[in-house]
Amino acid sequence: MEDAEPVPPDTDAGVNDRIARRVRELRTARGYSLDVLAARSGVSRSMISLIERAAASPTAVVLDKLATGLGVPLAGLFGGGREDAPVERLVRRARQPIWRDPESGYMRRNISPPGWPSPLHLVEVDFPPGARVAYEIGPRENVVHQQVWMLKGRIDLTLGDQLHELREGDCLAMRLDQPLIYSNPTRQSARYIVALCTEPAHPPGA
The missing domain is CATH 2.60.120.10 (Jelly Rolls)
Structure with a gap:
């Protein structure tokens, strides 16, 4: 019997937390208010606020608009770890x-x-x-x-x-x-x- 592939520790909720943290970090680093990011991305201020609080499950299309407004590729919204986490070159x-x-x-x-x-x-x-x-x-x-x-x-x-x-x-x-x-x-x-x-x-x- 084959061993099942290990399930990654990130649940949907965990990834939403990661996205929320990353969007907040990028917006803050660029000095954008919620209103400015809303204007740049075409995503409503209320939706951005929900995403930053991990209170919404945004679609890929919404996240891509946010990524464009923040000047990063879509993948850049998923890759942020904790600020105090060490940078690693290998991820299993x-x-x-x-x-x-x-x-x-x-x-x-x-x-x-x-x-x-x-x-x-x-x-x-x-x-x-x-x-x-x-x-x-x-x-x-x-x-x-x-x-x-x-x-x-x-x-x-x-x-x-x-x-x-x-x-x-x-x-x-x-x-x-x-x-x-x-x-x-x-x-x-x-x-x-x-x-x-x-x-x-x-x-x-x-």
């Missing part, structure tokens, strides 16, 4: 935080060690059959490069007005500066790895 699979989107049901596992000072983030995603997530991506303060590597199943990924049908083994590279839609048109779940890398946007005339 059993300790990698898992979060499930309450709207689509897709599940993301943050692979990269939390808090490690690197512009690179790795995320593993399980995408349910029939699920669809649409990100309203626009210009960002930082340039975000992303690659999607399919491990199992199929995902239809629409970047701007271009559709890409991704199947096992395919890898798609993109820059996150256009609307982005993930959808699974099949009856089987899909699994893929997302690699994100951020770099400062070049100032005008640079």
Whole structure:
């Protein structure tokens, strides 16, 4: 009989606490009031307040808007550890935080060690059959490069007005500066790895 994979210590509530702490830290570090972040992100002041108190379960779309308003990739909202926690270069699979989107049901596992000072983030995603997530991506303060590597199943990924049908083994590279839609048109779940890398946007005339 095979041993079951250890369950990560982070429950949905635990990850919501992590997100709440991270959003507060980023907003405070940038000197943004709730009203300023609301204006920058398009997320209401009341919703941001609920998220920062871990009193709401935000969707992936809402979190992506917040991440854009804060100038970080979506993965950056999941990686913050306690301020007094030591930075580690290794995180075992059993300790990698898992979060499930309450709207689509897709599940993301943050692979990269939390808090490690690197512009690179790795995320593993399980995408349910029939699920669809649409990100309203626009210009960002930082340039975000992303690659999607399919491990199992199929995902239809629409970047701007271009559709890409991704199947096992395919890898798609993109820059996150256009609307982005993930959808699974099949009856089987899909699994893929997302690699994100951020770099400062070049100032005008640079």
